[in-house]
Amino acid sequence: MTTAVDTIEALKARLTGTLAMPGEPLYDELTSGFNVAIRATPAAVVEAADARDVAEAVRFAGATGRAVAVQATGHGLASPLDDAILIHTRRLDECLVHPDGWARVGAGVRWQQVLDKAAPHGLAPLCGAAPSVGVVGYTTGGGLGPVARTFGWASDRVRAFEVVTGDGEHRRVTASTEPDLFWGLRGGKGALGIVTAIEFDLVALPTVYAGALYFAGTDAYQVVHRWREWSTTLPSEATTSLALLQLPPMPGVPEPLAGRFTVAVRFAWTGTAESGAAVLAPMRAAAEPVIDAVQTIPYAAIGMVHADPTDPMPVIEETDLLTSFPAEAVDALLAVAGPDAGSPQVIVELRQLGGALAEPPAQPSALCHRDAAFALTIIGVPVPPIADAVAPHAAAVRSALAPWATGGALPNHSAAAGSERIARSYDRQTIDRLTALAERYDPAHVLRAGQVPLRSPA
Structure with missing residues (x-):
């Protein structure tokens, strides 16, 4: 009788790359994702060496009634992938x-x-x-x-x-x-x-005037209200987001931000530094920043604008799209996620959309929701003692902003499956x-x- 293992071994013989099975060190390495709250448990992992390996794995799945999934960095992992064939593409490094x-x-x-x-x-x-x-x-x-x-x-x-x-x-x-x-x-x-x-x-775009202003939590009310008003005036040369931060005291987190509630205003300007500074001036005047990291930088350093973590961690993420962000929405957001709300979230972020994002593409595509005005992202780390509070609180944030929500979500910002x-x-x-x-x-x-x-x- 042919077993499932025998069948997968037949796939292995057709690969230029490597096939890893549960219990093998390579399997554990390739099934690890950025979000360690989700552990992938596929039937096997194909570490593809080329496109032919990918095709072999897909054909095998079709012939044996299995599903396939794909992973390169692990950032998109959203389900355990039970009994699927996981195709890992890290060796496709051209x-x-x-x-x-x-x-x-x-x-x-x-x-x-x-x-x-x-x-x-x-x-x-x-x-x-x-x-x-x-x-x-x-x-x-x-x-x-x-x-x-x-x-x-x-x-x-x-x-x-x-x-x-x-x-x-x-x-x-x-x-x-x-x-x-x-x-x-x-x-x-x-x-x-x-x-x-x-x-x-x-x-x-060799350089860009970009970075973030960080404000103390005690200034959250005036900063968030100013950002709301200011963002409505911005031309398309400006891209901005606002984040309510509660960053843990850990390596890489600047001392003024570690273990404190702060507000970050992210800003990138594709015009001259002089014109960018003039546009940003109302936000610099909203309160005294605890850190002002907006400057001309090489575009290759663009990651410093958001300064997202690079190490794997457990994460619960929620998202919404908003039609607008009026003053009433600011008050609703701060009531549930502001400095006095007892929020367990690490980040509650609003990204302003519009500008070129709202323009129709030269070639039509499957991407929807181009008319949304803001993207809301809520990120919590479910560790003791706040683990049980993260998901219900994220639902409360979404509920507070529901009057302005479209009901939609961007594909990359929706970590759920199904x-x-x-x-x-x-x-x-x-x-x-x-x-x-x-x-x-x-x-x-x-x-x-x-x-x-x-x-x-x-």
Whole structure:
């Protein structure tokens, strides 16, 4: 009798890369993600050496009735992936930057690698706030970065994908060769296939006037109200977010912020430093900053704007999109998450959208919610003694801002899995079109694990 192990061993023989089974050190290494509150337990992990390995694993899953999932950095892990085949793409590490303004990278590449290679040419990729995340997962989910109001969504800059669709075929996808897939891969968050390489345009931006102002919690009321008023006046050269922070005393956290409630105003300006300072002046005057870290920096150092953590940790994350952020919303937010509210959250953040983010793309895509005004993100670390309070409090924050919520969520900001995530990430027309494409390109329904499933298991 052929056992499941025997069958997986047959897959192993067809791989150039490595297959890891439970109990093996490589399995434990490859199933570790950024969010240690979720532990992946797939049936096996394929550490793909090339696109052919990805195709072999997808075909194997289709032939044996298993699901497949994909991971490069572990930032997108949202479910345990029980009994699935996990394809790990870290060895797909091609990273080429062309001086004439575009890049080609493999699915295992992180944004900081592209930043460093683009910098000598005065070029910039539209990376995210945390350059340690993977290029592909970020871009297929839309891609909202620190200069997004100037340059728009990262997914709108894509020239081409190389992808293994759910039927096990390796395809090169462009707007002219595979227009339906090109539409769905930009914003569809991996629902139609496993991307092995991506090509995208860069922008000319060697430096940027950017960073963050940090204010004491005692100044939260006037700072948040000022930010609300000020942000409505900003041109598209400015991208900003506001974060209510409670950072723990740990290595890397500056002393004025450690163990204290503070308010961060993140700011990136794509014009001159002089004009940026003039635009930021009302926020600098809102109160005396405990840290003023806004300055001209190399674009390759853009990660300092948000200064996101790089080490794995347990995380509970919630999100919403808002239609507006009026004074009443400021008061509602501070009542539940301000310095006197007893909030257990590490970060409660509002990112201003609009600008180029609201403009229609040159090529239509599956990315929805371009008309939202703000993105709310709530991040808590469920450790004693506050572990049981984090999730209920996040729900309370969302409830307080519910009068201004759209009901939607950005694909990259919604860490949940399953039908609720899909319903919040896309409108009905987009879901229907993505589902029809999935029926065509994934007839065995292998792409049903993790964040991407459009259809329930049969």
